[in-house]
Amino acid sequence: MIAASTREKFLARLWDFQLPEKAFPYYRAAGDATEATLMALLAFFAAGSPAAKTGPALSRILRLQNADGSLGASERNRADGIWLTAPLAIVLHHYGCARQRDSALNFLRALKSDTTAAPVGDPKVQIDQSIAGWPWVRKSFGWVEPTEL
Secondary structure: OOOHHHHHHHHHHHHHOOOOOOOOEOOOOOOEOHHHHHHHHHHHHHHOOOHHHHHHHHHHHHHHEOOOOOEOOOOOOOOOOHHHHHHHHHHHHHOOOHHHHHHHHHHHHHOOOOOOOOOOOOOOOOOOOOOOOEOOOOOOOOOEOOOOO
8 A cells, every 4th residue: 555645746746747728648748648637537536636626637538528429539639549438438437427428338339340351361360350349440440359248
């Protein structure tokens, strides 16, 4: 278990990374990153940070959630990077945003990869693209095969 003083020091350091637009970067002097903001929100939730302090970052994430429930890689790339929708659903669950969480989960349940037949006899092809799964980006083959649903 981490001592309270050490935890508070780590949290203060993480808060120090917050950008004026209430997002978090991957590293100092970098631009805002949706994924880093989601991970920061999870860390703050786990540490018991007050909702009043995390609210602006959460509001920013909620503004970035697409109408279909997905979350893109950044404000500029809202249709790309939909792998962030799963961590989004976790963040929304913990912060009590049930409607937005359900929208993200519905998007994930409906999302299926494009499938193609693998070239016959090609030894270089080590992946079976005929299996439907979950893609990292839209209109791509499944990087993760279904395990449940």
